[in-house]
Amino acid sequence: MSRAFVREQDGAELEELPDRLISEHPNLVTAEGLAQIEAEVERLTAAHAAARASEDRAQIAATARDLRYWSARRQTAEVVRRAGDAGEVHFGSTVTIERADGRRQTFRIVGEDEANPSKGSVPYVSPLARALSGKTVGDVVRVGSDEVEILEIV
Known part of the structure; x- marks a missing residue:
């Protein structure tokens, strides 16, 4: 040994x-x-x-x-305390998106250690979270080869 x-x-x-x-x-x-x-x-x-x-x-x-x-x-x-403004995507936001193929997904943007995509949370450093950060309802954002539209921010 x-x-x-x-x-x-x-x-x-x-x-x-x-x-x-x-x-x-x-x-x-x-x-x-x-x-x-x-x-x-x-x-x-x-x-x-x-x-x-x-x-x-x-x-x-x-x-x-x-x-x-x-x-x-x-x-x-x-x-990071939740911001009172749900008008744009930020750390702690719960976001509902619609993908180009019509699929809707809801997830929360959280820290790296607490993220669990299978349970609806993604890390703030992920490409999806970074692409959506600062965007508002109705914005269409390119993520990889896909486009997603922001439907709701809580």
């Missing part, structure tokens, strides 16, 4: 996993996104303590890595 990532901790040898990559973009979050980050830090803190108690080296390494990631994300989180 390679000893490249082995370190001494509390008298036991632990393999340290490489850190998860952290985005170069500002860590903008909604209030809900910050709550999700804080819940993940709490969950991982408990999981890490349990792994240490059971002396599960693999689990200790995995939870330590994830705890470092989520702690860094909590520390750098910038909560």
Whole structure:
């Protein structure tokens, strides 16, 4: 076994996993996104303590890595309050669009860690969110090879 990532901790040898990559973009979050980050830090803190108690080296390494990631994300989180003006698309907006083929989609623009396209949220750094930012109802925007029309902004 390679000893490249082995370190001494509390008298036991632990393999340290490489850190998860952290985005170069500002860590903008909604209030809900910050709550999700804080819940993940709490969950991982408990999981890490349990792994240490059971002396599960693999689990200790995995939870330590994830705890470092989520702690860094909590520390750098910038909560963006919803703007009172729903007249244009911005961070936190819920937007309904119609694609050229007639499909309608509704999604919310959120932070990177809280985005889940299958549940209707996209990160503010996505090409779609960037293309729609600052636009208003009725605007037609090119996204990739498709055109979308903004039908509603909440």
